[in-house]
Amino acid sequence: VQLVESGGGLVQPGTSLRLTCTAPGLSLGSYPVIWFRQCPGKEREGVARITTYDEITYFEKSYKGRFFLSRDNAENTVYLRIDHLRPEDTGVYYCAAHFTGGEPFDPRSYFYWGQGTQVTVSS
Numbered sequence: 001v002q003l004v005e006s007g008g009g010l011v012q013p014g015t016s017l018r019l020t021c022t023a024p025g026l027s028l029g030s031y032p033v034i035w036f037r038q039c040p041g042k043e044r045e046g047v048a049r050i051t052t053y054d055e056i057t058y059f060e061k062s063y064k065g066r067f068f069l070s071r072d073n074a075e076n077t078v079y080l081r082i083d084h085l086r087p088e089d090t091g092v093y094y095c096a097a098h099f100t101g102g103e104p105f106d107p108r109s110y111f112y113w114g115q116g117t118q119v120t121v122s123s
Helices: none
Strands: 004-006 009-011 017-022 033-038 045-050 056-058 067-072 077-082 091-099 110-113 117-121
Touching (some): 004 091, 017 033, 017 091, 017 117, 033 077, 045 067, 045 077, 077 091
Antiparallel strands (some): 004 017, 017 077, 033 045, 033 091, 045 056, 091 110
C-alpha cells in the first residue's frame, strides 16, 4: 500500500498551504496518521499526528497554531494545513500510517508511507 501526498509547491513566505494525504486501497480512518517532514540537511522529524478518534498531537508545541491537521474519512484523506509559511518550513513532507509500536513520532514506528511532496518557501 502506498500513501499519496500532494499539495506541495513553491510558495512565498507568509502564505498558507494545504497538503493532502490519500491512500488508495487503505482506509485511513482505521489508522492513526502522521505527517513528517525532512528539511534540507536534517533528519526526518514528526510534525503532527491524528488518531482514529481525531485526537491531535504535535511533535513540538511551537507547531500548534500554525500547523493544522484534520481528516475526512468520507474522502479517505488527511490534511495538513500550514499557515504563515517560513523559509525554514522548506522540505519534503511525508504522511505515514499504521503505527506498529514504539515512539509515536519515530519514523520507524510506521509501516505505510508516501513518497512525499516538496514544499519550498521562498520569495
